[in-house]
Amino acid sequence: MERIHKQQIVMNIPENLKFTKDHEWVKIDGGVAIVGITDFAQNELGDIVFVEIETEDEDLEKEEVFGTIEAVKTVSDLYMPVSGKIIEVNEELENEPEKVNKEPYDGGWMVKIEMADPDQAEDLLSAAQYKELIG
Amino acid sequence: MQKTVLYDIHKQLGAKIVPFAGFEMPVEYGGINVEHMAVREAAGIFDVSHMGEFWVKGPNAFDLIQSVTSNDLSVIPVGKAQYSCMPNDEGGIVDDLIVYHYEDEKYMLVVNASNMDKDWNWINAKNSFAAELENASDKMSLIAVQGPKAGEILQKLTPLDLVSIPFYAFATGEMAGKSDVIISNTGYTGSGGFELYLYNEDAADVWQAIMEAGKEYGLMPAGLGARDTLRLEAGLALYGNDLTDSSSPVEANLGWITKLVDGNDFTSRPLFEKQKAEGVDKRLKGFVLEERGIPRKGYEIVDADGNAIGEVTSGTMSPMLKKGIGMGYVKSGFWKTDTEVFIRIRNKDVKAKIVKPPFVKLK
Numbered sequence: 001m002e003r004i005h006k007q008q009i010v011m012n013i014p015e016n017l018k019f020t021k022d023h024e025w026v027k028i029d030g031g032v033a034i035v036g037i038t039d040f041a042q043n044e045l046g047d048i049v050f051v052e053i054e055t056e057d058e059d060l061e062k063e064e065v066f067g068t069i070e071a072v073k074t075v076s077d078l079y080m081p082v083s084g085k086i087i088e089v090n091e092e093l094e095n096e097p098e099k100v101n102k103e104p105y106d107g108g109w110m111v112k113i114e115m116a117d118p119d120q121a122e123d124l125l126s127a128a129q130y131k132e133l134i135g
Numbered sequence: 136m137q138k139t140v141l142y143d144i145h146k147q148l149g150a151k152i153v154p155f156a157g158f159e160m161p162v163e164y165g166g167i168n169v170e171h172m173a174v175r176e177a178a179g180i181f182d183v184s185h186m187g188e189f190w191v192k193g194p195n196a197f198d199l200i201q202s203v204t205s206n207d208l209s210v211i212p213v214g215k216a217q218y219s220c221m222p223n224d225e226g227g228i229v230d231d232l233i234v235y236h237y238e239d240e241k242y243m244l245v246v247n248a249s250n251m252d253k254d255w256n257w258i259n260a261k262n263s264f265a266a267e268l269e270n271a272s273d274k275m276s277l278i279a280v281q282g283p284k285a286g287e288i289l290q291k292l293t294p295l296d297l298v299s300i301p302f303y304a305f306a307t308g309e310m311a312g313k314s315d316v317i318i319s320n321t322g323y324t325g326s327g328g329f330e331l332y333l334y335n336e337d338a339a340d341v342w343q344a345i346m347e348a349g350k351e352y353g354l355m356p357a358g359l360g361a362r363d364t365l366r367l368e369a370g371l372a373l374y375g376n377d378l379t380d381s382s383s384p385v386e387a388n389l390g391w392i393t394k395l396v397d398g399n400d401f402t403s404r405p406l407f408e409k410q411k412a413e414g415v416d417k418r419l420k421g422f423v424l425e426e427r428g429i430p431r432k433g434y435e436i437v438d439a440d441g442n443a444i445g446e447v448t449s450g451t452m453s454p455m456l457k458k459g460i461g462m463g464y465v466k467s468g469f470w471k472t473d474t475e476v477f478i479r480i481r482n483k484d485v486k487a488k489i490v491k492p493p494f495v496k497l498k
Contacts, residue, residue, distance in 0.1 A: 052428075073167070
């Protein structure tokens with residue numbers, strides 16, 4: 001997600017999640033990674049009108065594009081935070097993409113990934129590191 | 136980077152600020168869709184003070200403007216405004232603009248912020264008529280109040296009878312206690328309303344008075360983001376996207392402001408006469424997506440076999456239709472309404488059909 005700049009608004013950054021420099025959050029649940037975009041990212045993008053993920057059942061490498069997210073003004077790619085297989089896509093976003101704006105860490109989740117290498121979780125950012133990243 | 140005099144107010148309102156045409160401008164306050172719908176259903180207030188205002192005065196003012204613009208200036212009396220276009224010498228467009236016949240031998244040209252310097256230099260270079268020119272852009276602010284409730288809101292703040300100002304006409308008078316405000320029945324949203332040209336020192340007070348007066352009507356501040364989705368739904372062209380230095384007004388469906396009448400000898404007229412007589416190869420057309428997706432500037436327009444037939448110049452998700460809409464230059468053979476075309480979105484050809492803007496039926 002390019003074109004990100006600093007915002008004075010206080011952003012919600014849950015302590016129990018991991019993060020990426022691409023402004024995605026990751027919840028590790030056993031060998032499964034649940035992925036969405038952060039509160040900061042949704043705020044920067046503005047009204048989200050379309051989430052397109054057509055990679056269900058595909059095996060993708062870390063940092064590969066697994067989908068795109070369209071806001072009124074911009075389109076951004078969604079990147080794999082870890083390698084693995086997309087085992088589930090949040091189908092509710094098809095009709096309610098605004099959930100990404102309203103509840104980025106809950107109803108706005110995007111995919112579940114069966115991790116190919118659970119050790120990759122160690123490379124993700126902590127809440128404190130992510131907070132530092134977005135200033 | 137310049138700021139309009141309303142910058143601090145935008146910050147207080149929580150606006151997201153972006154650089155645009157050399158200005159730090161509010162792109163949205165609470166969300167583009169909410170602001171868009173407020174304008175369609177009630178009213179929105181926009182700061183568009185970045186726009187440029189030039190005065191053209193004196194006995195030769197008419198001749199200068201008539202020669203640099205494609206519309207026929209002779210048809211607008213004092214008190215009327217006219218949408219027009221400044222062609223360049225190669226048959227492209229320097230800018231689109233509104234010309235106000237302010238008083239006898241005095242006109243105001245309102246130009247796009249992104250073209251202000253180019254326009255100013257262009258008009259000066261063409262001023263062999265020695266008309267008097269003044270760039271008042273730094274002294275003037277522009278507040279647009281748009282939407283079905285705009286008139287009622289503003290009527291609370293002025294002794295002038297706003298209902299008596301027809302579309303593309305204006306009156307000058309008092310607004311929210313400030314005098315000399317140009318109250319113009321114009322806009323860029325398709326939902327009606329007024330544009331107020333005022334002195335910088337009056338802008339903040341007038342803005343706040345309108346915000347207060349508009350509360351009971353659901354008036355919202357609206358940013359450049361909603362301005363873009365609103366103008367696109369209304370089928371209004373944007374310079375830099377749909378109009379450029381290399382697109383002709385005939386290609387851009389601005390034939391209606393390219394008046395080939397006696398006494399209107401403007402830049403590149405012979406070229407446009409030829410285009411009107413012989414036809415053109417490409418035209419700006421509107422399209423609606425039949426499948427999910429959002430067209431954006433630069434995307435390719437292709438036929439059913441995947442052959443390139445044009446390029447998208449503007450596109451968005453229509454907040455009213457909840458469908459992707461856009462405009463683009465399309466080659467001949469694909470101009471008829473309902474013609475099937477495809478928009479290439481990230482290697483996928485998404486089905487669309489040609490429509491005649493406006494995309495939304497508005498009052």
